Amino acid sequence: MGEEEWERLSVLNRHYLIGLFFSYSGKANVTRQSQLKSFRLSLIEQGMSDCPVLKDWFTAFSYLKQFVSKSSESKKVILLDDVAWMDNQKSDFIPALEGFWNELCSNRNDIFLIICASATSWIIDNVFHNRGGLHNRVTMYALRIYL
Numbered sequence: 001m002g003e004e005e006w007e008r009l010s011v012l013n014r015h016y017l018i019g020l021f022f023s024y025s026g027k028a029n030v031t032r033q034s035q036l037k038s039f040r041l042s043l044i045e046q047g048m049s050d051c052p053v054l055k056d057w058f059t060a061f062s063y064l065k066q067f068v069s070k071s072s073e074s075k076k077v078i079l080l081d082d083v084a085w086m087d088n089q090k091s092d093f094i095p096a097l098e099g100f101w102n103e104l105c106s107n108r109n110d111i112f113l114i115i116c117a118s119a120t121s122w123i124i125d126n127v128f129h130n131r132g133g134l135h136n137r138v139t140m141y142a143l144r145i146y147l
Helices: 003-017 034-045 057-068 093-103 120-128
Strands: 022-025 076-081 113-115
Touching: 022 034, 022 057, 034 057, 057 076, 057 093
Parallel strands: 022 076, 076 113
Antiparallel strands: none
8 A cells, every 4th residue: 555545544534434344455557366366355354254265356346245244333434445456457347346336335324435546537437427337326525635
């Protein structure tokens, strides 16, 4: 995790979230398999006791759904940082994220999903202007982090 990502995570956690349920930061310039391996390790480190090797993003989000569904915490804040790095060529990250959102998060009041990317254009193109499963799913919260 780079300095900018660490600072963003710390500020969000300290000032706005008061504790994250799950967080993952995408890794720069790695293969899809390395990204998934790192995501799996994050699931395990953050409390998922049994998580097999993840073959794709659909499987990764399926295990994240299980992890969230088994939790008794009243609020589950999920932070996916540097998502543009997770969405490498032919990764199916966006369709898998769409499924995670539509199948679990959108139907529950206890889940708050935050996605961040240093590449603003990626967020605009792939989330705000999404015409697939994320279409009209964005709720804008103005978090003024840097004054």
